[in-house]
Amino acid sequence: xxxxxxxxxxxxxxxxxxxxxxxxxxxxxxxxxxxxxxxxxxxxxxxxxxxxxxxxxxxxxxxxxxxxxxxxxxxxxxxxxxxxxxxxxxxxxxxxxxxxxxxxxxxxxxxxxxxxxxxxxxxxxxxxxxxxxxxxxxxxxxxxxxxxxxxxxxxxxxxxxxxxxxxxxxxxxxxxxxxxxxxxxxxxxxxxxxxxxxxxxxxxxxxxxxxxxxxxxxxxxxxxxxxxxxxxxxxxxxxxxxxxxxxxxxxxxxxxxxxxxxxxxxxxxxxxxxxxxxxxxxxxxxxxxxxxxxxxx
Amino acid sequence: xxxxxxxxxxxxxxxxxxxxxxxxxxxxxxxxxxxxxxxxxxxxxxxxxxxxxxxxxxxxxxxxxxxxxxxxxxxxxxxxxxxxxxxxxxxxxxxxxxxxxxxxxxxxxxxxxxxxxxxxxxxxxxxxxxxxxxxxxxxxxxxxxxxxxxxxxxxxxxxxxxxxxxxxxxxxxxxxxxxxxxxxxxxxxxxxxxxxxxxxxxxxxxxxxxxxxxxxxxxxxxxxxxxxxxxxxxxxxxxxxxxxxxx
Numbered sequence: 001x002x003x004x005x006x007x008x009x010x011x012x013x014x015x016x017x018x019x020x021x022x023x024x025x026x027x028x029x030x031x032x033x034x035x036x037x038x039x040x041x042x043x044x045x046x047x048x049x050x051x052x053x054x055x056x057x058x059x060x061x062x063x064x065x066x067x068x069x070x071x072x073x074x075x076x077x078x079x080x081x082x083x084x085x086x087x088x089x090x091x092x093x094x095x096x097x098x099x100x101x102x103x104x105x106x107x108x109x110x111x112x113x114x115x116x117x118x119x120x121x122x123x124x125x126x127x128x129x130x131x132x133x134x135x136x137x138x139x140x141x142x143x144x145x146x147x148x149x150x151x152x153x154x155x156x157x158x159x160x161x162x163x164x165x166x167x168x169x170x171x172x173x174x175x176x177x178x179x180x181x182x183x184x185x186x187x188x189x190x191x192x193x194x195x196x197x198x199x200x201x202x203x204x205x206x207x208x209x210x211x212x213x214x215x216x217x218x219x220x221x222x223x224x225x226x227x228x229x230x231x232x233x234x235x236x237x238x239x240x241x242x243x244x245x246x247x248x249x250x251x252x253x254x255x256x257x258x259x260x261x262x263x264x265x266x267x268x269x270x271x272x273x274x275x276x277x278x279x280x281x282x283x284x285x286x287x288x289x290x291x292x293x294x295x296x297x
Numbered sequence: 298x299x300x301x302x303x304x305x306x307x308x309x310x311x312x313x314x315x316x317x318x319x320x321x322x323x324x325x326x327x328x329x330x331x332x333x334x335x336x337x338x339x340x341x342x343x344x345x346x347x348x349x350x351x352x353x354x355x356x357x358x359x360x361x362x363x364x365x366x367x368x369x370x371x372x373x374x375x376x377x378x379x380x381x382x383x384x385x386x387x388x389x390x391x392x393x394x395x396x397x398x399x400x401x402x403x404x405x406x407x408x409x410x411x412x413x414x415x416x417x418x419x420x421x422x423x424x425x426x427x428x429x430x431x432x433x434x435x436x437x438x439x440x441x442x443x444x445x446x447x448x449x450x451x452x453x454x455x456x457x458x459x460x461x462x463x464x465x466x467x468x469x470x471x472x473x474x475x476x477x478x479x480x481x482x483x484x485x486x487x488x489x490x491x492x493x494x495x496x497x498x499x500x501x502x503x504x505x506x507x508x509x510x511x512x513x514x515x516x517x518x519x520x521x522x523x524x525x526x527x528x529x530x531x532x533x534x535x536x537x538x539x540x541x542x543x544x
Contacts, residue, residue, distance in 0.1 A: 052544065053544050054541060069395045071304040071306060071393070071398065072301075072304050074395055075309070076301050076302060083543065085384055085387045086388065086391060087319075089322050090320060094319070098316050099392060101316070102316075102392040103392070
């Protein structure tokens with residue numbers, strides 16, 4: 001069963017397209033990583049899926065229903081980010097109780113257990129929490145709600161390394177025990193790549209890639225060696241990334257269309273490309289890097 | 298697989314209503330504060346008339362809950378505007394909601410707030426008289442009020458507060474549609490006060506006053522107020538129904 005189906009989804013703000021003709025679908029009980037640069041439209045897409053904002057054109061179906069103003073979608077999904085807001089009059093333990101009254105699958109034992117583990121004072125107030133603590137608390141709500149569609153928009157903002165690792169582990173454990181569809185957007189693909197099954201890479205509001213993480217890891221290769229030889233071998237192929245290292249040596253990333261033998265015969269070095277690096281290369285606007293800015297000055 | 302739950306609108310509205318009573322507890326504490334201030338104003342008496350001769354001075358003061366009611370109406374207006382602001386709207390969208398249930402639970406909350414405001418402001422009328430008797434040493438000549446009249450008084454007061462909140466709710470929603478309304482609405486209101494007042498023997502303001510405030514039939518009054526508030530709340534609901542949240 002497909003949980004999310006988008007066809008030609010477009011969202012424009014003041015005539016500027018944020019999402020541009022996006023078509024994809026997400027299967028039930030998968031963890032999909034939504035990857036893209038700042039301003040690529042990740043949050044806008046997730047907010048449309050959660051029913052917060054309305055698409056300009058195209059078709060969005062979540063659980064076979066239009067998410068905007070759908071009570072059904074709202075009851076079966078939760079949107080977690082660091083902007084989640086709770087009434088200042090409520091203590092943390094009261095917020096957990098209120099959340100429990102709304103979400104039918106709510107697991108209070110898990111919520112209280114996690115809150116205790118992450119050292120939350122039940123009598124504290126949400127608006128007094130630090131940035132990292134806020135994200136942690138919101139994530140606890142997102143996990144304990146056990147919604148069939150759980151949307152996590154940069155859930156680890158402000159969390160320290162230890163808490164991030166704990167959170168990913170908790171997410172995976174709870175997912176295995178209670179499978180559900182999870183969409184998680186993050187800038188730290190290297191941190192979550194072991195967690196993900198699929199990756200949806202968007203660039204400038206358009207779908208760039210949507211494939212299993214295992215395929216993404218094999219999708220491209222790095223070739224290193226003397227510049228002419230590299231260029232000769234990759235002749236005609238699109239260079240996803242190139243970096244000239246010192247005099248006469250070059251590192252290039254290309255699509256994985258080359259036999260290892262062929263590369264070795266040319267006396268070149270073949271290396272795998274990490275998924276997180278590949279995503280950075282794929283979403284770079286220009287071939288050059290930040291260094292070029294300084295070189296021109 | 299995780300089973301999908303169907304959402305029952307009545308259940309969601311009820312939960313949101315209970316959630317709002319808890320979340321907006323500050324509104325009720327500010328009600329107490331405002332009524333205490335209004336009571337202090339009332340202690341001087343509403344109307345005063347006096348006569349005197351060389352042998353005696355007679356001062357008649359009438360005490361009523363009018364100032365308290367007026368203050369409470371302003372409180373209802375402000376509370377309604379408050380719950381249309383972005384953070385309050387977003388509280389709902391953290392949990393299960395759609396725009397309709399959010400509005401319905403808001404209206405239920407405002408009805409509750411108005412009833413509470415109505416009861417307390419009518420009862421404060423007695424408090425003023427008692428305070429005048431005990432602390433200011435006035436002799437009290439109270440016109441007795443039957444229980445039926447008291448209840449009608451409470452309902453009427455609540456309806457006035459509810460009307461004020463429905464106006465506030467529409468203003469608040471309009472302000473969310475466009476920030477320009479924050480300037481336009483007060484400008485229109487002030488302009489409206491001076492509208493046509495010198496030319497027309499029966500200006501529109503007076504007609505509005507007579508329509509809502511001088512109505513001898515309670516049933517007619519009830520229908521008028523309920524229709525007015527329904528139109529105002531309904532308009533707000535339609536406006537909000539297309540709006541994005543958390544953006």
